[in-house]
Structures are given as C-alpha cells and as structure tokens.
Amino acid sequence: MKLKGTKIVLNSIPAGIPKKDDFRLKEFEVNEPVDGQFLAETIYLALDPYVRVTMVGRHFFSTPKEGEVPRGSTISRVIKSRNSNFNEGDLVVMESGMQSHSISDGKEVHFVKTGSAPVTTALGILGMPGFTAYSALLGPAKLKKDDLVLVSAASGAVGSMVGQIASIYNARVIGIAGGEEKCEWAMNNASLDACIDRKKDDIDQKLTELSQNGVDIFFDNTGGDIQNIVLSKHLALNSRVILSGMISQYNSNKPPSGPNLGNICKQRATIYGFVVYDFEHMRESFVKDAVDWYEKGLLNYTEDLVFGIEKTPAHFIKLMKGENFGKTIVQFMDL
Amino acid sequence: MKLKGTKIVLNSIPAGIPKKDDFRLKEFEVNEPVDGQFLAETIYLALDPYVRVTMVGRHFFSTPKEGEVPRGSTISRVIKSRNSNFNEGDLVVMESGMQSHSISDGKEVHFVKTGSAPVTTALGILGMPGFTAYSALLGPAKLKKDDLVLVSAASGAVGSMVGQIASIYNARVIGIAGGEEKCEWAMNNASLDACIDRKKDDIDQKLTELSQNGVDIFFDNTGGDIQNIVLSKHLALNSRVILSGMISQYNSNKPPSGPNLGNICKQRATIYGFVVYDFEHMRESFVKDAVDWYEKGLLNYTEDLVFGIEKTPAHFIKLMKGENFGKTIVQFMDL
Numbered sequence: 001m002k003l004k005g006t007k008i009v010l011n012s013i014p015a016g017i018p019k020k021d022d023f024r025l026k027e028f029e030v031n032e033p034v035d036g037q038f039l040a041e042t043i044y045l046a047l048d049p050y051v052r053v054t055m056v057g058r059h060f061f062s063t064p065k066e067g068e069v070p071r072g073s074t075i076s077r078v079i080k081s082r083n084s085n086f087n088e089g090d091l092v093v094m095e096s097g098m099q100s101h102s103i104s105d106g107k108e109v110h111f112v113k114t115g116s117a118p119v120t121t122a123l124g125i126l127g128m129p130g131f132t133a134y135s136a137l138l139g140p141a142k143l144k145k146d147d148l149v150l151v152s153a154a155s156g157a158v159g160s161m162v163g164q165i166a167s168i169y170n171a172r173v174i175g176i177a178g179g180e181e182k183c184e185w186a187m188n189n190a191s192l193d194a195c196i197d198r199k200k201d202d203i204d205q206k207l208t209e210l211s212q213n214g215v216d217i218f219f220d221n222t223g224g225d226i227q228n229i230v231l232s233k234h235l236a237l238n239s240r241v242i243l244s245g246m247i248s249q250y251n252s253n254k255p256p257s258g259p260n261l262g263n264i265c266k267q268r269a270t271i272y273g274f275v276v277y278d279f280e281h282m283r284e285s286f287v288k289d290a291v292d293w294y295e296k297g298l299l300n301y302t303e304d305l306v307f308g309i310e311k312t313p314a315h316f317i318k319l320m321k322g323e324n325f326g327k328t329i330v331q332f333m334d335l
Numbered sequence: 336m337k338l339k340g341t342k343i344v345l346n347s348i349p350a351g352i353p354k355k356d357d358f359r360l361k362e363f364e365v366n367e368p369v370d371g372q373f374l375a376e377t378i379y380l381a382l383d384p385y386v387r388v389t390m391v392g393r394h395f396f397s398t399p400k401e402g403e404v405p406r407g408s409t410i411s412r413v414i415k416s417r418n419s420n421f422n423e424g425d426l427v428v429m430e431s432g433m434q435s436h437s438i439s440d441g442k443e444v445h446f447v448k449t450g451s452a453p454v455t456t457a458l459g460i461l462g463m464p465g466f467t468a469y470s471a472l473l474g475p476a477k478l479k480k481d482d483l484v485l486v487s488a489a490s491g492a493v494g495s496m497v498g499q500i501a502s503i504y505n506a507r508v509i510g511i512a513g514g515e516e517k518c519e520w521a522m523n524n525a526s527l528d529a530c531i532d533r534k535k536d537d538i539d540q541k542l543t544e545l546s547q548n549g550v551d552i553f554f555d556n557t558g559g560d561i562q563n564i565v566l567s568k569h570l571a572l573n574s575r576v577i578l579s580g581m582i583s584q585y586n587s588n589k590p591p592s593g594p595n596l597g598n599i600c601k602q603r604a605t606i607y608g609f610v611v612y613d614f615e616h617m618r619e620s621f622v623k624d625a626v627d628w629y630e631k632g633l634l635n636y637t638e639d640l641v642f643g644i645e646k647t648p649a650h651f652i653k654l655m656k657g658e659n660f661g662k663t664i665v666q667f668m669d670l
Contacts, residue, residue, distance in 0.1 A: 257592035264608035273599035
C-alpha cells in the first residue's frame, strides 16, 4: 500500500490578496523514487513573497495551475534514497512546495549547514533570505565602509539581514518598515541607524532630512511608492539600486507605472534586477561568513512560526497582507 | 581696444519646445587670458539634446540662467595662449557653448584627432556621440557577437554609431527612427538589420515579430513610450539597458511616470544611467579604433550644417522637434 501524503493545492488563481478559498487541502499517494531520485518528508516550509508572483506568471519560475501545488522552500528529511549523494536521515533545503512529501533528483538541493544555530535559520538568516542580502550587497551593490544604505521592508527576512550585514561592513543604514512595532524591532535587531515608518512618516521628507546627498545603495524589497520616491529624488551619484522584491504589487494583476528614469541618468546610477539564483558562486563564502557572524552573536532574527500544514493558507495570507513579523514558517512535523 | 565677440544668450528659460524668442544675439567684449589660460575662437558648434536638459536643471551640468550662454561642444582654434600645453593655431574640442570666443584653463579640452576624416567628425562619429556609443557598448553593455541590439533614435548622431559599432562586432541590430526617410537612411548607413518607424509602426507588435526572446542590449536615446514598451515586454534574460538619452521628455518641465520595474527583476536585467564623462579611460582606444574604422570605410555619417552664429536658435529648435537629420552643427567661421 502506498504512503499517503497531504498537500495544499490552488482552488483558483488568487485575484488581489489571496483568500482562504483560493486553497484546499488534499490527500495524495506518495510515489516511490526511481534510480537517481530520493523521497523526502517536509519538516518546515518557508513562506516567501515570490510564491505569490509565480501565481500570476510574472516570475521566472513556472506558474502553478488550478489544482497544482504552490511553490515553497522547505527543510526536508530524506526518507528513501536511490541517489548516492543523499542518505536516509539527511536534512536538506529544497523547493518541495506546500506538500508533506516530494521526490527530487537532487538538483538545487543543499544540505542544512547551520553550525550551532537552530535548523530553521536555514530558511532565514542562514538560508535564501540571508544569502540574497549577502550576495546582492557584496556583489553588484559593491558595499563599502561609510556607504549610506537604504533598505525597504527592513524588518523582513531579507531586509533585516541587509541592515545587519551592512552594519558589519561599517556602512550606515536607514530602514523603512510598516508600523511602530516593526520599526522598533528593526532599530534594536537589524542594526539600523534610523527607521522610517511608512504608515506614519512622510517618506520623502524623512529621507531629505536623513540623507542630504542621497543614498549610495537602495535595497528595494517593496517597489511601489517607496521605489518611486527614492529613484526620483534620493539617489546619490553613482548609486546602486538592488531590485530584490516588489511586494507592494504582488497582489495586483496589472502592475502600476513606475518611476521616470531621468534621475537614473542624472545620478549615473545602476539598477540591478537581482535574482539570488545567479550567485551560487558566492554560496560557500556566505555560509562560512554567516555561521561565523551568528556564532559571534552578530546576527539577530525573529520567526513567525505556526504548526500544521492546514495552517499554511492563513499564514501565507498574513504574509501577503504585511501582517507577519519576522521569517514566516509553517512546521509540518516534529524535527 | 578689446576684441568684440558675439554670443547667444537665454531671454527666458524655455517652456516646452524652445521658441526663437527664448534666445537673443548679443555682442560682448572678449577678455584676455591670464596665466594658465588660453583664448579660443569657435569654428563649429555642435547642438546636442543634453543642452536642453541643462536648461531645466535636470542635468549634472550647471543650469544656465536668463542672460547666460547655453552650453555646447565646439571645435575651436587657440588664438592666444598663456598655457604651455596649448599653442596658437591648435584645433581643440571644448565646451565653449553658443559664443564666438571663450577662455579656458585647458581642463577637459581635447586636441582634434580625426586622421584623414573631416574636422567636423570630431563632433560626431569621432567625437562625443561616437565615444558615447563606443564606451557604452564595450563597457557596461558588454557587447558580444550575436547579441541582439535595439537602438532608439537610430539615425541620430549617437544611434547611428551604435548600429555601426554593433555591426562591426557581429551583433544583430534593430533600430527605431522617426519617419520613412530616417529609417531608409539608417538601414543604408547605420548597419541596421531592421528599422521600426515609430511614426507609422506598432512598436510592440514589430518587436514581437523581430525578437522572439527579447533584446540583449537596449540602447535608449529617447525614453518615453519606447522605453516603457521595451522595458516591460522586450528584454531578454540578463539583458543590459543603456539609458543614454531621453529626448522625448527634454521639452517637458514635469517628466511623466516610467515603466514598472517588475520585468527588470524577472529578466535579471541591469539598467545603466550612462554618462560618457565617466569613461575617459576608454578615450584613447576609441580614437584609435574609430579613426581606423573610418579609414577602412566602415563608418558612415551625415551632417545637418548651417553657417552663421545667428542661425543657432532655429537650428537648435529643429533638433528639439526631431526634424533634424544627422549631426546638427553650426559653423561660425571658415576653418
């Protein structure tokens, strides 16, 4: 008799902010791995904003159809292997998506390497979000001492690592976050020198006060109005803009217009459409540096973790409404 | 008695497309050079779109006030020198602006080096426009064999060099130009593989037909609708966008909104706010290559030249209306 698994499938492609009705829970029969494959069970599922983008076909990852399983990074345990690189019991980070079991050929699968840090950090500060901050800052953004760095969604999984890494490199960091609580957390934990509350402050005016000559690096996780204001008026000469995420528009089917690019010429700025998957060559140095920083007590993080696969849709909706706080994770089973 | 010169000054800062009334001709007394300076007389004045941008303060060059002389690159002859690097009779390229005489300390002044080509090419294919095309393509755009290059304002001074240099490097080139006559000229002289007539063709549809996977390099001289269409829908994976000029908005006081940048992330593209003055380290190789290409018969160009400083305003207005054809030059005196 075949093993039974559980998965979340799309009832319909969400319009606007996803609703619970857009998802349903479904049982399925788990297949056996064939030669070269392994079977893994999901322990932790990370919920990340890019998953919403795939649902409307604006991501380079494939678009899930109705009845299919949405994507998602997971910490999984190998339970049966016919691939000589993976053994039963191995903990790996992979893209299993919103399901209890999945089969892989081992491509783009990484072993969990978190040193003395908790396993879930492999989905956060020591995983894809941390690696995104690291490879963008030290790669195209050319982070250097005394740079003025501006990061949007500064309390988020990526944003809070941007602040902390920039600070380790002795740059100054301004964050933008949504609400007093997130600003306070980011000031205390994400090494910010100042935080702008996008729900209360006039962003344009605050940036004028905080950065006379504009910012050297703008690490953008939100897009939208924040991006328009910064790109039009607050870039320093020869500044670097990292387009890492545009969560402000992930729920809309028709993206709004963007900033006029005249100021990009004037400031001789560069805008990078940044995708972490292009920076595999930096992964080894990232893991080494990040584990080292963690063990020296230099990295803070917070998690918003719930237990039970059935809680996945509600937790994802919370993330897409901006109501989450810290790295959004669903635990499917005990470690 | 002092030497009398003639200059064009701004009557008022133009609103919209400049009008003749925005300028007036004025006599002035020419000063004597002091130690370290030289005095030069203007032979040819180049009219370039960036001059319009300086008038509304959106350029990194200073903004001329009412009563002041608008900028402009010139070919000038040294007539009196107290700078040991410059001798009477030397022909130089400098930024004298719209006036018959000017004094310089020699900074950012280059000797005319055009080999067997006519002197005026120092303002076109062998000067700033050619150097812009060359340094952007071989610098940040990382031009390589078989790239698909798209260039707007393809019959212009910069655009036509983009086509020719890309073609010398065995790339494929699509141009966009305004009207049948410009398209025909660019097909025959700027080494285009195809030309889209922005006044007649549906640009989006034409680009879909001509480039299934999008363009590898977009060399943008116009901004506006063309930029919005290309950046939203016609970029290849890992493409490079050179923002070289945005002539479509130089006459407007309030720039329109721009393209949504979501597609920049999706295509992992990079946008460079390109300014030729950052690439002085490539000047020597440019002059060598470009003179060599000219002497091998590989470079075509056309000029739109009028004689007499008093014709400057009308000729500049023609350029800003897009009615010019080829490099726009005013000759002030015989060579």
